[in-house]
Amino acid sequence: MQKGAATVAQLEEFDEIIDARTPAEFAEDHIPGAVNLPVLDNEQRIVVGTMYKQQSPFEARRIGGAMVAENIARHVYGYMQGKPKRWRPLIYCWRGGQRSGAFTTWLRMIGWDAHQLVGGYKTFRHHVIATVEQLTPQLQMRVVCGATGSGKTRVLEALARQGAQVLDLEDLAAHKGSVLGALPSRDQPAQKAFETAIYDRIRHFRTDQPVFVEAESRKIGRLHLPEALIEHMRRSPCVAIDATPEARLAFLVRDYAYLGDDVTALCRNIERLRGLQSNETLSRWLDLARSGQLETLFGELIALHYDPLYQRSQGGNFVTLSSAPRILVDDLSPAGVEAAAQRILSALPT
DSSP, X not given: OOTTEEOGGGGGGSSEEEEOSOHHHHHHXXXXXXXXXXXXXXXXXXXXXXXXXXXXXXXXXXXXXXXXXXXHHHHHHTTTTTOOTTOOEEEEOSSSSHHHHHHHHHHHHHTOOOEEEXXXXXHHHHHHHHHHHHHGGGSXXXXXXXXXTSOHHHHHHHHHHTTOEEEOHHHHHTBOSSTTOBOSSOOOOOHHHXXXXXXXXXXXXXXXXXXXXXXXXXXXXXXXOOHHHHHHHHHSOEEXXXXXXHHHHHHHHHHTGGGGGOHHHHHHHHHTTBTTBOHHHHHHHHHHHHTTXXXXXXXHHIIIIIHHHHHHHHHHHOTTGGGSOEEXXXXXXXXXXXXXXXXXXXXXXX
């Protein structure tokens, strides 16, 4: 390997990881912990790419080289001001080509022990996919099941507070998984970023201890779970939260109270059920939403949509659910959730 080059296996050896790609590329996905110091911004990359195709590679490199030099100089004067001589950064771009190569060369000429990631983000992306496929079957997963409103996500959070290993897929996906699951303050990440977040979580898990995960379908919002992960989840031991209807409804009213703040979005989500429910039912639910009668609306959604869907899907998808330990719950307040988590830890063999 040439001097100043590094592989994905060496990511942990550097003081900092620098993503030299555009902000748009960085936003779609990046190596966890990387800082974005682009050598071409979004608009500049388009200009250079267009010039490369429509004029000539030489003209594109001439203009692009000037842009790259100007941007690197700005980063050296700004972000890197005060970095000590012993600072050792790793730099990557899309393929480990000219963008990261130019940046690495400049920094090495200054005197820093900068390295370029061989293969760039593209190689890291292959590493993410391969690692998820390899590590997932080694995890001792415990799948937390339960009908909508059973507080599964809150129980996962309580399990984490009590020291358990937890893979909170809905948090990573920024979505609660149901038709009303979009979050008001967080957009869902790109598919690649979602998979990188999963990779970054599971690579730190111990394989000799359980990993608790919520029962999910193949999609959370618009994001797809990796095939190896969903298949392993469906074969893993389950634990079922069996909450009373009263506790579930009270929990949903509290946990989804923010839906009342954006009636337009709530109605839009209800409209997504058209074809699954009668027009008469949907009209009634829309009226309930517009009039702020969330408790009545959620009660009907549980009875007519969520529970029938759960009965059709969970038993068939999760093969151990029928024989799983059942945690009976009549209180899903914060204290009740903590108690349910304690009972799950006590009920399952580790």
